[in-house]
Amino acid sequence: MNETGKVLLIDGMSFLFRAFYGSAWGGAYRQTSTGVYTNAVYGFTKMMLDYAELVRPTHLMVGWDVASRESLVRSQWFDGYKSNRTAPPDELIPQFELVKEITAAFSVPNLGCPGYEGDDVLGTLSTRLAADGHEIVIATGDYDSLQLVDENVSVKILKNGGKHEHYDPASLRALRGIAPEQVVDVKALMGDTSDCIPGCPGIGEKTATKLITEHGNLDNLYDNLTSCTPKMRSKLEEHREQVYLSQKLATIIRDVPVEFSMEEAVWAYDPETVLNKFDELEFGRSLATRVG
Known part of the structure; x- marks a missing residue:
């Protein structure tokens, strides 16, 4: 029997967008000396470390949207699905790839599947892993993820100011009156x-x-x-x-054809690799002191 652990699943888009807009309100975006925008990536990294310290997982994975709205399976069911979405700000677009360089530096798997959304990926992972006896914690800004809550799966909904609401079956009933x-x-x-x-x-x-x-x-x-x-x-x-x-x-889709490796998802990283990436992105000392 495989050894069970505590798995932190992060909704990548929720973290990245919240990090971007949380640091962009003044109109001044963090940049490197060569003009590379890094405010969202910096905020994402801080949030990932915050939740890793809070949850203390044995494993950590990040789920991403990897498809355009038009290619989503839900857009085939309903043409108007997410049709109100506008293009992301120009300052954010290059950071979609840059953030994956950060997670790679931490040896954290980036998982996605064409046609599906990040919460489908997290729903699939949480369902499979909970069935194997792992304890799952999902960190997201999406209340839809509350449908994934069960005895082995809890959800932390991101709130402003670095806070969150924690949901398990009991608190979901207490706070929102539903199962x-x-x-x-x-x-x-x-x-x-x-x-x-x-x-x-x-x-x-x-x-x-x-x-x-x-x-x-x-x-x-x-x-x-x-x-x-x-x-x-x-x-x-x-x-x-x-x-x-x-x-x-x-309804979150829980049988997305996404492949992952628990060995690759172990929350353990080489500090030197991370610090080199921090130096490259000119993150400064405050985050560097948290890596060790």
Whole structure:
């Protein structure tokens, strides 16, 4: 039997975008003396070290989006999926590759799969690894990941100021009033404007949560529409197809064909390699003192 460990799974895009915008509010972007933008990479590195120190994992992996919006499997299901997304700032674009040089310096695997999103990669990894008995901690800014919570999987949702909310099955129930398996059905009803998931017009988070907690799940709700007010029943009947499409779009895919090696994911690195990369990117002493 393989030895089990504690695996930290990082949502790369969540970390990188949060690092970029968290350090760009003043309009001054960190750069090297040769003009290479590094503010997002610097912030990402700091956050990765913060969570590694907090979680103390035996293994660490980073999941990434690797596809354009048009090539995503969800875009084949719904043409409008994430259609509101704009191009990232010019100062951020070169840092997408630069950040992977940083993770490589730490010997951390960068994992992605064409057509799928980072949370699908993390969902697949967490499902496989939890089944093998590992303890999983996911660090992300995406509340969709709460559907992955179970006895072996906890989720830390990034908040402003370097804080986070910690979710396990008990705290998810206490803080949001739902079980992990109900997360998707609530999203199916309320939709998500950030991802262009339509949901049911006129139903917000509070009503969606109430309907799902009362009925248990979406199927039971639709099997018992007579228990709803005439206005609510009409709304749900009219948008039934759209609601079930939203459920499909919001469901994290857990069988992505992504390959990984636990040996390569061991959280152990050569300090000299890391410090050389820090010097190259002119990170200064504050991060260097944390590497040893």
